[in-house]
Amino acid sequence: MLAHRFGPLLDAVWLERRQRFLLDVALADGTRLTAHCPNTGAMTGLTRPDARVLLSRAANPKRRLAYTLEAVEADGVWVGANTQNPNRVALALARAGHAPLPASIAVRPEVRYGTAERVDLLLTGPDGRRTFVEVKNVHLVERAGEASFPDCVTLRGAKHLAALAHVVAEGERAMMLFLIQRHDCEVFRLARHIDPAYAAAFDAAAAAGVAMVALRCRVDREGITAERTIPVLDLATGRAEAAALPTAALGPT
Template sequence: MQFPSPLVRGRLVRRYKRFLADVTLDSGEVVTAACPNTGSMLGLATTGAAVWLSVSQSPTRKYAHTWELVEADLGAGPTLVGINTSHPNRIVAEAIAAGHIPELADYAALRREVRYGLASRIDILLEDPAKGLAYVEIKNVHLSRTAGLAEFPDSVTERGVKHLTELAAMVAAGHRAVMLYLIQRADAERFTFAEDIDPRYVAAFHSARAAGVEAIAYTCALSPEEISLARPVPIRF
């Protein structure tokens, strides 16, 4: 996924009201940017952190800038982390179309945001006359508290529990269901669950796995120009 124009760099002043962030650009200008992330952003909203913003030319936008990337360092060197939770579906769809996710290859059609379950929408529905249907739910991952280890979730997610339950129902109905954790950071070598943050989600995940829901995790390569799928990492159940 390429950004429509190069991102602008600055330093984070503060994140507030969940959806806003003040940033001092390298030019010295202070701007208010939209923060497209509903989670806690634990460890990623530190005052003074280097951040990158996209800039919209739309005259109807209240805030022209959107926070996209932040630089983080857990002691093994700095890495870029993507915080925009609206990007993972597009990144994964592009990777599937390019054949970069072997677990989800060779389906005849791909549709996004298809209604299913109890008033929900599946992120990606794969369809094939021979293979049947595959329901793919995508979760954005950016939390890391130990070098090399990515974790999910970074806050309590009732919605995430609901999605796991509905994926299990799709398996019971005879379809394939896949939980894909997209890690928007390049320093992850493995993935696990933050049970101390949301034990209910972890319990729901194990129940879904027992019901036949599959789980895979991939890292991303990030730059101020683009974000793309990088490589699979093992999940520590």
């Protein structure tokens, strides 16, 4: 399913990332400009000078930076770099009734709950039970064919996992959705060496019954297409079944 569509995109070349939110690029004719970088993370593996990038133009003509970074070419594929897009993709899938999101009769984004302040999606199923869904952007590949998360230490991410475990303990359902913005991965594994505390929080949440799902997407000039779920290697045998949620059918991609 094409879950997020890009408008016209501008080709450029990566020059330098400044202050996290500023990306200097060069156009084919040599013109240099500064684009907005909507990614507060380390962007490990993507910050290579001279890498090809795709930029979208802001709808607001009065915005200070007219262009936004959408994707970076790495390892021969387009990799989504806009961390706002995974939530948009997940919301589109939920509203359309597509897997791996649970079948639902009501979909609400950005709902306050627990100690995590806001959950990315709150879904109400036909049985009346709610599913709390957190979405994480994944772009890191350290070994060929294997997507990894996180790419830097994330205290906030560990906090989200603890909050999801808490809602499961209260009788609700919860899902951590690792949305992979590249299509060259066959499996997902935690980058435990980058953030051991996050890995510990993941293990505790999975043991508590939080569903851990990795969804591979294809990024191209048209947009972001949800392809299929891939195995989460960190789940012990049998734990994936225990944490499974009833899902809608995945439609044509």
